[in-house]
Amino acid sequence: MLLNVKAYHKPRSIDEAFNIWSDHKDESVLIAGGTNVALMKSHIPKHLIDLKSLGLNDVKEKGNEIVVGAMIDIESFRKNQAIRKNFGDFFFKSFDDIASPQLRNMITIGGSIAAKVGWSDVTTCLLATESRLMTFGINGYQNINITEFNRLPRDKKPIITHIILSKEDFIYGFSRFTKSAFDISLVNVGIALKIESDIVKRSRFVIGSRPQLPDRFLDVEEGIENLKFDDNLPTIARNLVFEHFTGGSNYLASVEYRRHLASVLTERILTELGGV
Amino acid sequence: MKIKLTVNKKAHEVQIDPGEMLLDVLRRLGYKSVRRSCDSASCGNCTVLLEGKPILSCITFAASVDNCSIETVEGLSEKEELHPIQEAILETGGSQCGYCISGLTLTIKSFLAENPDPDDEEIKKALVGNLCRCTGYESQIKAVKLAAKKLRGEKR
Numbered sequence: 076m077l078l079n080v081k082a083y084h085k086p087r088s089i090d091e092a093f094n095i096w097s098d099h100k101d102e103s104v105l106i107a108g109g110t111n112v113a114l115m116k117s118h119i120p121k122h123l124i125d126l127k128s129l130g131l132n133d134v135k136e137k138g139n140e141i142v143v144g145a146m147i148d149i150e151s152f153r154k155n156q157a158i159r160k161n162f163g164d165f166f167f168k169s170f171d172d173i174a175s176p177q178l179r180n181m182i183t184i185g186g187s188i189a190a191k192v193g194w195s196d197v198t199t200c201l202l203a204t205e206s207r208l209m210t211f212g213i214n215g216y217q218n219i220n221i222t223e224f225n226r227l228p229r230d231k232k233p234i235i236t237h238i239i240l241s242k243e244d245f246i247y248g249f250s251r252f253t254k255s256a257f258d259i260s261l262v263n264v265g266i267a268l269k270i271e272s273d274i275v276k277r278s279r280f281v282i283g284s285r286p287q288l289p290d291r292f293l294d295v296e297e298g299i300e301n302l303k304f305d306d307n308l309p310t311i312a313r314n315l316v317f318e319h320f321t322g323g324s325n326y327l328a329s330v331e332y333r334r335h336l337a338s339v340l341t342e343r344i345l346t347e348l349g350g351v
Numbered sequence: 352m353k354i355k356l357t358v359n360k361k362a363h364e365v366q367i368d369p370g371e372m373l374l375d376v377l378r379r380l381g382y383k384s385v386r387r388s389c390d391s392a393s394c395g396n397c398t399v400l401l402e403g404k405p406i407l408s409c410i411t412f413a414a415s416v417d418n419c420s421i422e423t424v425e426g427l428s429e430k431e432e433l434h435p436i437q438e439a440i441l442e443t444g445g446s447q448c449g450y451c452i453s454g455l456t457l458t459i460k461s462f463l464a465e466n467p468d469p470d471d472e473e474i475k476k477a478l479v480g481n482l483c484r485c486t487g488y489e490s491q492i493k494a495v496k497l498a499a500k501k502l503r504g505e506k507r
Contacts, residue, residue: 080370083352083414106412113372113410114391123369125415150404175480176458177395180404181411256479257393 077113081121085128089211089236095124096234097213105234107146107186110178131185131236134158139242142209145185145235149173149197152184161242162204169200169249169265175257185235191225191288194259199283200249201238202291203265209237225288245269245277248344251284252336254327260284261328262336264316266344268304275299275308282337285322294319295341304349313342354417358382359426367413373399374408377423384424384453395481398454399423405461405480424453427460435501436460436494445494447485455481455491463499 086092096103103122104112112123131144134155141157152158153170173179173196187197188208201221208224210217212233224235251263262284269277278296283289298315302308317338324330356363358380367376374397377385388396390409397409400422427434436459439445446452455478462469462477469477474495475488483491500506 076368076372076375077370080368083369083412085414085417106415109412109415110392110407110410113412120370123412123414125412127415171476175395176462176477177398177405177407177480178392180401180406 077115077117077120077123079118079121080123082123084122084124086124086126087128089129089234092124092126092129093211093234095122100230105189107183107189108148108181109186110181111186111190126185126234127183129236132183136161141240141242143184143238143240145188145208145237146183147185148180149182149184149187150176150179153179158240161240162247165204165247165249166200169196172251172256173197184238188221188224188238189232189235193286193288194263194284195289196249196251196260196263196283199263199265199281199289200247201240202281202283202289203247203249203267203279204240204243204245205267205279206241207239208235209239210234211236222290243269246348248348250340250344252340259327262322262333262340263289264337264340264344265289266341266348268348270304273304275302275304280312280316280341282316282320282322285320285333285337286325286327287323292316292319306349308349309342309345312345313338316341352414354414356380356416356418357420359422360420369414371413372409373411373413373416373421376413377408377421382423382425386450386453388450393482394451394454395458396451396454398457398481400457400461403461403464405458407480422457424456427456434460436463436498439498439501440491440494443490443494443497445486445491447483451481451483455483459495459498463495463502467499467503469495469499 084095099122104120106112106125127146131146133144134157135142136157149170153166187195207220210233245267247267249265251260265281267279280292280295281289295315320334320337322330322333386396388394392407392410398405399408458481474492
């Protein structure tokens, strides 16, 4: 129980939510899935603002985009027909490994991004698909990318209302390494490839839990551009990741261990994607 | 603040603290099958079904489930007859000290509703959020398989 909470707000509109949040900035917390907030054990929050009351949990196909309400839970998202139709097993399988069925029914996609945690498998996968965010803040609605959102200072952080995924002709892969099935990732890797006539035309390599926030590795992407997607590509990419990996050490793993893990996971994903 | 809850098809109106967790409210209402253990979203003992889906009541704000429907183990057995899942757990030795069984039973119920004929790997994945320190999970995997058979109307 959060002892000092005085009010649990259930706003009916995004404006109302933002106004309550702005009025009590230092004493309020936004609740998406609620799993982080409930574990805070903090005496600071006096106002809890529940965003689930906004009904932002639908998935709509709009032309070349899929617009996803930020409050959709991980389990509903990964099983959604429109998501499966456009991304195959990428999200379905990648998110199946996150935490437990109970937590996947609670954790929201928007909350996973907003929490800005380095080990977020959700953020890594969404960066691999180059998803964008619709946010609501002091300047109203804005369409920004996840990296821009991550760089915003806490006091200027807007509320994420939707995630926008593009339908594109890429293939995707994801892998993570954890100490136990229930644990957070020591390293996670998401890869997207656009292949034309067996040649890599475009790619995205995202590595998370370094332990810093997930980010793209442009040196690796440039390194494999226009290479043939054959048996050699996984090894080339593995070596590039090893060479260009940047990260750090913490109580979970050293930077050297993470570098090795990231390069091996990269090789495995590409091997699987290529059916090598 | 006051919230309305339906627990095992019974309506409740209850006064809660705005920062209170569902686990505390359910136990206060007398649903003592909902167990407090880790209190940190790790063990699954506090699992209940919210609108049919398993969630952890120790990290669910009670205020967030106003006007929602909750199911606990008390709602499973009818006229003192055990539910097929409970029977299966008993018959396979899936329950030893019994502390984790309430949460486990509800996780199995939701899982089998979605996947009535699971294999071992699927069962292991489904039970990953329910820790048991007694059984080593082997008997619980057998329990899920037996429960699935019973629910499909097959004999052993």
